[in-house]
Amino acid sequence: MLEEDLDSRLTLPDDGLIRRVKALACTAPLQALEANKGSLGRVRADRYQMVELALHAIDQVAMSMDFENGAAHADVIRQVGRFAASQVPEDKPDDHRAVAEWVLQKLINVGTLDRNFVWKYGRTDEAGNYALYDWPFRLLVEHPVRHTNEVVLRVTDEAINVLVGALDTDVESAQVAAEYKLENLITRGRLADAKLAAEQARYRTVQYGEYLRQYLEATKRDVRTVDWEEEVPKLLDEALGHIESRYRHENAILANITDKRDQTQDPRKKLQAAELVDIVRDCINRHMQLQSKLQGAGALFRSEQDRQQFSGPVGRPALDVYGQVLTPLLGLPVGQAAGPTAGFFRAGVAPAAPVVISIAALTGRLLRPRFDRPLYAGAVPAPDLAERLDDGSFTDEDRLHGDHVLDMGIGECHSLNTVLASARRFGADVERYVLHRAANAFNPAVSEALLRGVPDVLVATSDSVAISSPHVEGDGLLLSRVAIEPGDDWADDQNVVFDEEIGL
Template identity: 45%
Template sequence: MTSPAPAAVPPQLNGSSLPRAGGTPVAPGPAADEGLARRLRALACTAPLHDLDARKANLAGEYGCYAMAEVALAAIDLVTLNMDFDTGADHEQIVARLLPRVAAQAPGRPPAEHERVARWVLENLINVGSVDRGFRAVYGTFGPDGSYVRRDYDFKLIEELPGHGGTVFLRTTDEAVNVLVGALDTDVTSAQIAAEVKLEVLISRGRLADAQLAAEQARYRTVQYAETLRKTLDATRRNVRAVDWLHQVPDMIAEALDHVADRYRHENAILTNIRKARDEAETGNDPKTAEHKRRAAELVDIVKDCIRRHTQLQSRLLEAGPLFRAEQDRQAFAPPAARSGLDLYGQLLAPVLPLPVEQAGRVTDAFFARGTGLRTPTSVRVGDLVEMLLTPPAEREHLGAEMPEPDLITTPDDSRFSEAQLASAMELLDLPADAPRRLSGLLADARRRDPELPYLVALLAVHAASPSVGSAYRQGEQTLLFAVDDGTPLDDVEFGGADLIVGTALLDAAGMAADRTEAA
């Protein structure tokens, strides 16, 4: 009796081999591995939303009645639809629009609790507590040799970006938009075309409820396409060499313009079909008819928003070429940096290595003493801290500390003319209103009184050549000194110029009194 042949041992099923029909293991293909990696990244993008429901028990209070993942999806939806090409959504506006959804989950709770939930969800989507405000997931792929390799996947859902005037606005990332539409790393153009075709078919068949969902997905893809272009232009503004403007970006712009032209044609046709479906709906009190018309009206608004976004995208696409040329000129002819960087190898390491330790130590000590930055201060000892906290405060005076007596120094009188000289000059210039005099005669009279007095008289006469009539009028002055040049040259041993006519003018006292009475 012969023993049966041993059964074939099945090949081991592990991550690096798959069974073939003949029993020979084969490594998975790159397409299959890439598909698995895409699904793993898609799963990682939803993890922060599920984590919200897991961590809501840590909040101080009873928050089990709130569905945090639903609130998070609504927040991503609101930020996506409220952001524009150049700007984003306002933080406070998003919180305000989240409040009705949060309040609907727990209508009996106070409004302050609803606001706290909305802010907590939005801050966790931004990941405020982390250093770079991002999320990280670890997934595994297979290398060319069939080995299992772990990779890090860093992503963000909502970003805070600076705006004009020191403001901060919110923008959703590609990963957040993919969470909304249920896919990841999907080609934007192909996904947009598929969404438009699906939307047109659903509308033609009258399935407006499904058509509304398809229209919203098409709008999300439009936002994602604009976000791709915005990032490309931002990278160009930072460094024009970091973006391939020779092949990649021109091809992308050409495809995007064709895409926008096709979308215009499709969206206008879709808009016509929606309006036709809305207008052909029977009037009456039938709930199904009313729901049908409401869906059609909402679809009209969504498709109009898609057309608006495509118009904005087209204008940005047409501006991309001039922006590249302007940035190329600006960055190519920008002045060099005022200070060059330090070449550690050429300026420090290479010259120091051949030196003896004694000489090299002085160089390295001097470099690291100035290159390591500020030193962290030593920590306070527990004994000193306890003594400082337990020491009672010193008694303070009710009126505070005594102020020191200031040392006052008499300012020396450095004026050139004395009070007597000023009084003498004013006496000379106190002329009758009907008897003006020449400056030469006043200087001669002043010189007979005091050798220094002519300088003061000349100064006052020159100042009177442009009298402050308005100030004297407002202050209630009765007379005003004036000086007029009639072209006569001054003949004097010390002064030159014009021989001014100096006189006294009478001001209207009655008019001044009337003005003051009216002002009172």
């Protein structure tokens, strides 16, 4: 009997398991930051704790959010850069900023088409069949602000769950539990733990406000997508009751913290109590903002209903061929994907004009005499091939003579006229080869020479004397051969330029 119950339990859908898998998936981008920090480039990112920087960035965005605004990119980069400077103070400020920008871009998932992270999870249906599904999610999103035409950052529900360490919990019950925990810790004098509980309560307040903002934003786009008959009024009533009870509770906590701060003589506890006062006051302010938005939600619905009712028919959005057609079809078997694919092309491709549109045209085509095509297409014309022209490349002998002319000692300096005069003794091609080498020496590839282990490099600088040659004209150069070492500052600067060119 026990084995049968266990088998039946294994074949039923397990929603709890799926929630835990999704919760672990939210931490995958943060772990990827730590695993891939070696790809940052010139900054030695292995000394930074990327998970801590990512959590700090999410924290800064969450604390800067309200109903309309969010966090500016520059402010988040500056705050995360300061935290990076505290981790590795010996690095330059530019390195700290580069690390902060890299962390923020990875949290936004810059470089992908839809900015989504995708995690696969398995689910067993009622028939016992196991299948894999894609779960797209985001941590930080870029949100436009209407009245300022700016793009700000906002956190998602998944990011808040990662930040506070919670797993798919009810917002209001988590808020109540966090505040009762906060009150208990304050009464027992554990202010350090109370600070963490207060921050968690504030994060839950931010998440609750984000839920309400999404309903109001959906109403502004289309009132028909939101249930204003039952669902939203019930939510607004529950939210107002939630704010009322939390407001009384938080004021009582605030009074208790103030007494603890005034009675204690320990400077550290006084500082902790002052930080708690600021956090709880911020929670009260956020609840007041929520209350003002909730009180104006009904008026917003009525105004949007009137506006959208007389604004004409709603325009159909453009079809996202990649996200709405190609990606779902690639995840289906061939038999199931054939029907939607045929329907898409049937509706998306213009109809072809029929060849025969009348009985007279059909009769003419049927009575047309047969035309026998020849078995062969005819004689193939012989192509007129031109002779191969001289491409001007240098022979091995030209290179040997040119390298011999340019083989000067380390530190020696010769004018280009002197070198070209020596090269002309071997012919015009050798002179042209030496001139080509001299032009490349005006901007030598020092980094490439370092990588290949070349001990010296040919360097050229401008000269006021013109070139005296029967074959070429122009300004002269001064040529010299310079030894390079890996520790030279000039070589390091050239190496940096070379790294930027190849994208390291």
